[in-house]
């Protein structure tokens with residue numbers, strides 16, 4: 001079966017030379033439903049692979065207001081549902097309020113990250129000017145996908161099988177007016193989802209919990225010294241780790257309504273360790289070397305210490321937001337190129353007894369988007385799967401696996417002209433070891449002008465894919481992904497034997 005579910009009208013001007021709308025980033029207009037009875041499969045889809053791989057994408061539909069930034073595009077989810085050695089592929093736009101309004105208007109109504117000053121109407125996110133594109137993060141909780149924009153979205157729910165947009169969460173969306181930021185984390189055992197947001201107004205951050213029955217059970221202010229630009233949080237079994245990093249909009253310029261993202265190397269990074277159900281009064285702040293962090297791999301408790309692994313940017317590259325001019329594309333690319341930022345795997349340890357932080361470099365190769373198995377989130381773990389970057393670009397050239405116990409690494413590179421996205425770890429049915437299963441990633445092949453979903457052996461990624469599913473057309477490159485285990489598709493009912501004891 002191969003059906004076109006819907007086709008949208010792309011209105012990007014033919015002369016638009018923005019490189020983030022061409023080549024690997026060329027937007028798609030068609031939404032498909034197709035299965036492996038029709039799609040080409042190279043190799044064999046494992047029969048013990050059961051669940052749904054979902055990847056989010058900024059897939060721009062309209063000519064933008066101001067310069068298009070690759071984080072502005074309309075959210076489109078790509079999902080591959082694996083079961084019994086077969087797979088079904090779907091891609092769908094996230095039909096947010098903003099997306100539907102622009103569909104009705106036939107043009108952009110909100111500007112993007114590069115031009116919030118051009119907003120003619122109230123928008124969403126920490127800045128309050130952008131369309132809620134819901135194109136950054138995606139995760140499954142209580143049997144529904146949640147798709148959000150990084151600066152804070154309404155929590156857009158989608159059916160994980162059909163990808164039908166169900167709307168902002170009906171139980172709690174109205175109780176979190178500052179929205180849901182990427183990223184949020186689900187405890188695999190309790191089914192609780194921990195999240196944060198970071199408005200430009202006091203208290204500058206909120207922290208909350210949605211329980212396994214999809215009820216908001218906790219929502220507290222976290223006071224920061226001013227507006228910040230955090231991107232991730234970490235969880236352990238008993239704590240949540242929040243970020244206050246010295247990379248934020250220049251406060252003086254912000255008072256004038258200008259947003260100039262700056263890095264302040266003389267300020268330490270601060271990490272707030274808060275008991276899972278605690279608040280501002282119980283948070284303990286740990287200082288560490290100045291840095292910015294986009295993504296962490298995992299956190300866990302180790303005696304008196306909290307361990308946090310992630311990718312550190314000791315000196316993030318800073319270019320002014322709002323700059324207009326021909327070389328603006330080069331400025332965007334320079335900022336996104338992780339080789340400019342030297343983003344590397346790093347370990348922080350926060351000692352709850354002494355209040356001290358210790359740090360350890362894990363690797364000096366540039367990697368980012370570190371992920372571990374859902375079953376090990378918040379627990380001691382061994383393997384992180386990161387992406388490798390093409391130097392000088394915002395393109396992902398391969399995967400690197402870290403064995404954090406032995407220090408050994410393993411890699412798989414896609415080859416020239418082939419670009420991936422965030423991988424996901426899909427443990428096989430009945431898995432005992434952490435890496436007993438598969439790594440799944442979506443790749444755009446510019447040589448063959450097609451996109452593929454690769455299934456690799458998680459214990460031996462260097463061997464290359466055990467199965468490759470060729471998608472109906474080449475799809476715009478995207479970033480974050482999630483894996484929904486077969487037993488979580490209808491709710492937080494993961495088999496307890498799959499979750500390791502902490």
Ligand SMILES: [Fe+2]
Nearest residue numbers: 182231295480
């Ligand atoms: Fe992210």
